[in-house]
Amino acid sequence: MITLMINGKAHQFDDDGSMPLLWALRDVLKYTGTKYGCGKGLCGACTVHLNSQPVRSCSLPVSAVGDGEITTIEGLSENGEHAVQQAWQQLNVPQCGYCQAGQMMSAAALLENNKKPSDDDIERAMSGNICRCGTYQRIKQAIHLAVELKE
């Protein structure tokens, strides 16, 4: 039995400890906001925070989480008030939206470590997140907007 701290709540997990956190979240604990895109750490759709750092949940076995605090898109804020979520809505960033939970989690983690990222900083931090719909231009704008909203 493993106890997982997700969005501030404790969850008991008694499946296979080698299961990637992504599937534990989605299939076992029903946090479906975190998405599958590749299962190999190549696309970023599954990005969550482990102790405030962005991680690819598809490549992180549950057993490796320990007593770390996990935050998913559902827990980023109560009701979408996080600056990143606000900026995403204001600029209508999403197209299909499927990659955007991962994008927002990466962006939120970036802003924790870098209060005012440059375009280059953004490109570096976000390069692991694919958006097949091609919303990159707006993602960049939205991160700059989130900086303003935070100020």
Add this chain to the structure above:
Amino acid sequence: MSGQIENVSRRRFLKNLGISSTALVIGVQLPGLSLMPKALAASSDNAVFEPSVYLQIAQDNTVSVIVHRSEMGQGIRTSIPMILADELEADWQQVKVIQGLGDKKYGSQNTDGSRSIRRFYQPLREAGASARMMLEQAAANIWQVPVAQCQAQSGHVVDKAGARQLTFGDLVAAAQQLPLPEKDKIVFKAKQDFNFIGKENVALVDGHDIATGKAVYGYDVQLPEMKIAVIARPPVLASKIKSYDDSAAKKVPGVIAVVKMPDVEEPVLFKPLGGIAVIATNTWAALQGRKALKIDWQVNQDHQTYNSDSYKAALNNSCDNPAKVLRQKGDVTKALADADQVLSAEYYVPELIHAPMEPPAATAHYHDGQFDIWACTQTPQSAQNTVAQFMQVEPEKVNVNVTLLGGGFGRKSKPDFIVEAAYLAKTLMMPIKVEWSREDEVQQGYYHAVSYQKLRAGLKNKTLTAWQHNVALPPIGSTFSKGADLIGSESGLGLVDMPYQVANVSCAAGKAPAHTRIGWLRSVTNINQAFAVCSFADELAHARDLDPVQNLLSLLGDDRLIDLTKEQTEYGNYGESTDVYPIDTARLKNVVNRVAELANWSKPRPKNHGLGIAVHRSFVSYVASVVEVSVNPQGKIKLEHVWLSVDCGTAVNPERIKSQMEGAAVFAISLAYYGELTAKNGVIEQGNFDTYQMARIGEVPETTVDIVDSDAPPGGVGEPGVPPIVPALTNAIFAATGKRYRELPLKQYDII
């Protein structure tokens, strides 16, 4: 016909089973209940005025818009309500969006071919305007005043002579009693009175749900007792199972069953591909179980011969021996012989796959002789019919709920994955969600056909006198008719509709047998055909010593409507009449001029920069693109900027048109840089984003979009942005480096 609207409420057809809210998908206890629309289920004694299948107005003043098209990022769940709410004069705050089930009463629901707005702008306006007129009439009857005195205004009808007003909700009971206005009596709003159409004042309907992780996609559906299935499908198309050993798979904790799928017979249509399904309590267990399967395939001998290198050579050869002439005007052979300059070029575009971020996923529950289905489908009616046929039930016994789609690009208009779920749900008598992995999606798809093209042009005194274009590619028809090896409607996607003014033209196709499932991918063969046509046009610019913009304008020639029927050329025109949607060279030239100005074409650039231009009409819209690239001392290319000018007729939702164009630029960059699938002995060699790469944030430049203000009927938006961008990009690389790249992808040249 989609143009028909009927007053459903008059028939008291209010069982509402035709409607479902994706919001109810999660955790429903009784699948039957999930078919109830949320808004209406909550207030069953709330009378509803339902003047059309797309619209319901409730006494609590809610205006429910039934969106019957699939949302995959193009913004249709926002754009359809904009149209209806505008003509209705609804307040945006009172509008609720309900996703329509698959049901033929809506007209076509095939969300592909860039036609949602094109086909439904008018019917939706009619529905909204009719309802508005009925509400005004209802108020006139209540107040006993002439209807001309009553005016709908943001959710109310006001008495222009007095200070009184009623909400739409107040008028529901009275409006229900009224007949629909006759079609020729419908009064539409004038353009200057639009509140939403053509404006950018509405936020995405699903924006908040997406931002908070609540949006429900096909992959996210959860039903009580639902199990997850993944399938080991034959690596070579139409191969069968000789034998298999599932003992190790069954030992994986969480695996509950292994099921052999029926072998597929060609033509493959939308049938499941066969293979072995592993069913488990969670995805991880299912994937582990699948890995543990031992399968001995009886490999399809014909398709096993598919090797990309030799196939390319065969396509090349086939271009020289065309089996069918598709357009013939004048005498190309003679004109080429008479020319004082002849140019030829060969273009190659590899096989491509959709790679929507969400791979296909579908959930099915079989109970009481019927199927309840939830899926990320672009085509709920075709899903319904294909499941019905395969499972031998009446289509009425198949309820298809459409979730949000995590991208579609054409993949999700093929319901094979939905049939898989239905088959397993019935076989195992439990709710099943079939999930495709990324590798499944890349290796078992419906592919954009690999193509070889040969073009020749004759110039006399620098004037174009001959145009010859031969194509060889495996046709989409092969998916529907075994052995089909010659293109059909593909010829209308950038081949025979070549718009340049030239006296002698020949377009022809060579045979090419298919060895994978061929399907349509965003903009279809416009991808490769526009790449060839627009690249070759640029080669002509240099042969004619003309600036590429001047060259394009001169090739397009006089302002005229091109009538291909005069040349006895078959042309589909995207299913539209050429009277309403002609091929108009003035509109092509207009977007060329506008994009050149937008990009400041004639402004000198740094020495290591280059500009490229291309223009293409597809899906009855006109798009011109300029791309600027720079090259560094190591010879690596960087994209500096993309400009697009779009004439899609009436622009309903300019904000989403821009986002579609921004997305088209990224889609085009991905395919130009990286797009290549290869086959070895019939097996696709790529599998995930490491081997089938996508453009990433740092590779994508800013895209600037200009939308032509037009009152012409609306054209397509989702696809037409893609075709001109690839040739504009390679033309720009030529301008910067002097090198022509006629074979994609560009990664092979070490310039990325």
